[in-house]
Amino acid sequence: MLHKHDPNQNFLLAALLDAEFNRLSPHLELVSLKLGNVLAESASKTDYLYFPTTAIISLHYLLENGGSSEIAGVGNEGVLGISLFMGGDTTPSRAVVQTGGFGYRIPARILMEEFDRAGPVMRLLLRYTQALITQMSQTAVCNRHHSVEQQLCRWLLLTLDRLGPAELTMTQELISNMLGVRREGVTEAAGRLQASGFISYRRGHITVTSRVGLERNVCECYGVVKKEFARLLSDTRNRQPPAMAGRPA
Incomplete structure (x- = not known):
């Protein structure tokens, strides 16, 4: 049985193999993510990546007139900070806590060291990134046509x-x-x-x-996003069953 707070409540962390998880787990810090907290500003660098467990983080694009729109959400299926391992360092979106809860953060330097091993962590994060891009693309289509x-x-x-x-x-x-x-x-x-x-x-x-x-x-957009997460991530081996209500089927 999982404790109240456990890294395995995040799907990506639960999908890591023992060797990779054991290298990363000493650096995982449990953090309280409160509603409205800004975790990353547009065009700014961040020192941490966040793996939500019971919180949801919203990625917003801010317009010059002050308006904004969500381009994607990150919950217990993912990680905030893909720009760090994609080589871009910064992102044009702003990351705000949409639903308060908890998550784990890890120093960017530590995760990049693991990513640069070009092993299972790199492959897992790149597959998640593809699923996240699908969510962003489908959100744009949905907002325009539905x-x-x-x-x-x-x-x-x-x-x-x-x-x-x-x-x-x-x-x-x-x-x-x-x-x-x-x-x-x-x-x-x-x-x-x-x-x-x-x-x-x-x-x-x-x-x-x-x-x-x-x-x-x-509309069909929900099913497209859900199926893409399932296609890319459902065959990963879980060290422990994560406590996810919405784990990809």
Whole structure:
């Protein structure tokens, strides 16, 4: 049984082989990630990579007019800081904690030493990066071609996959910032989902009452992202079964 906080709650850390995990684990530091914490600013370098366990980190692109939109999310399936091992050092996105919780951070220097061994860690992280790029691409397509209601279903399902519980602490203002749409659009979309019996919304809390309903209503983008994570990462050998609600199937 896993302890309350355990690195194996992160899918990537759980997928490491014993030798690699034993080299990295002494350098993993449990950190509390509070809602709204900024972990990385656009165009800035970071000294750490973050492996969320019970938190979700949102990657935002900030516009010159002050607007923003989420381009991807990172939960217990991934890692924040791919620019470090992709050779870019910085990224144009801003990383903000969307859902408070915990995670593990590791000094960039330590992980890069392991990455440069050109072994299992490098292959695992590159495969995750490909899956993350798919999520970014599909988010762009979804925001352009699908309704706010479908986008909201996609966002709710991805959040559930990472967190597990059916009740989410989310304001409509936060969701509108994530999707890059007007708050009124989110209000209308949430109202339709509530009228259909798929969710219940009150005072910043969204309770999913019918996941099946959300899955029937969502566009294909959710399935594309989920299948790509499964295709790229499901055949990795887990040292220990990670406690993931939304582990790729």
